[in-house]
Amino acid sequence: MSTHYLLMTLCLLASAPAWSEQHCPQDIDGLLAHQQLTREYEQMSFAVQHIGEGDQYSRSERYEPLRQPGQRWVLLELNGEQPDAEARERFARQRASQGNPLLGYLQDRQADEFTLIATSESRHTYTFQPDKIEVGSGGKNTLNVAEFVRGKLTLLNDPQVGCVLTVNLSNPKSFSPRTGVKVKTFSLTSRFLLDPVSGLFFPHSSNLVLRGRAFLVAGFDVMNRATYSAISLAPGRNT
Numbered sequence: 001m002s003t004h005y006l007l008m009t010l011c012l013l014a015s016a017p018a019w020s021e022q023h024c025p026q027d028i029d030g031l032l033a034h035q036q037l038t039r040e041y042e043q044m045s046f047a048v049q050h051i052g053e054g055d056q057y058s059r060s061e062r063y064e065p066l067r068q069p070g071q072r073w074v075l076l077e078l079n080g081e082q083p084d085a086e087a088r089e090r091f092a093r094q095r096a097s098q099g100n101p102l103l104g105y106l107q108d109r110q111a112d113e114f115t116l117i118a119t120s121e122s123r124h125t126y127t128f129q130p131d132k133i134e135v136g137s138g139g140k141n142t143l144n145v146a147e148f149v150r151g152k153l154t155l156l157n158d159p160q161v162g163c164v165l166t167v168n169l170s171n172p173k174s175f176s177p178r179t180g181v182k183v184k185t186f187s188l189t190s191r192f193l194l195d196p197v198s199g200l201f202f203p204h205s206s207n208l209v210l211r212g213r214a215f216l217v218a219g220f221d222v223m224n225r226a227t228y229s230a231i232s233l234a235p236g237r238n239t
Contacts, residue, residue, distance in 0.1 A: 023196045024163030025155060028114045028126055041100045043234035053223040066234055070096045101203055102192060105167050122157040148175035149186060163194035165201050183212040203228045
């Protein structure tokens with residue numbers, strides 16, 4: 001299983017669908033049963049708007065699963081302006097191997113890899129160890145920091161919103177993934193809502209906090225949030 005993240009790749013907001021409790025998985029086994037629908041998740045298209053706090057940037061993009069590999073991610077806007085051809089091509093190359101954000105969390109996972117730590121009638125919380133988390137700008141500048149990070153997954157039956165899946169990845173203590181780089185805070189929280197019509201979890205929201213120092217001089221303090229919209233499935237899917 002691979003959980004892929006790039007620092008600037010973050011997540012999500014879609015309008016909340018109507019809710020039907022009977023569709024909400026009651027435990028981790030029920031949640032992982034959704035991975036039998038891997039092909040259908042891969043057919044999910046969506047638009048994303050990223051907002052960076054601190055360095056004040058914005059980016060809008062769209063994922064179209066029916067396009068040819070390497071062309072599925074399209075950069076729509078960069079800092080309020082239409083990107084040129086070079087920027088679009090560079091963006092497409094960086095995103096070529098990425099697809100639906102849910103797959104990275106759960107693809108090929110087994111139920112015994114999750115530990116139940118809290119449960120109630122409406123909420124079930126599990127911990128797990130991710131095996132790959134990539135941070136960086138791509139290529140040789142990307143680091144796998146999974147060994148320093150722990151995962152927490154919560155399934156919630158919310159009477160107002162519906163069936164909610166929340167995944168948090170965070171570091172229990174400071175770490176140095178590379179000589180001269182020290183990460184004090186890493187927290188990525190992603191939220192998904194179950195669409196009762198398709199029976200699939202749609203991305204809803206995500207926030208990243210990343211703080212530390214690089215090469216003993218430059219400090220970094222990154223906050224990212226993004227909104228996903230226009231989520232749809234490829235034509236011809238039976239719902």
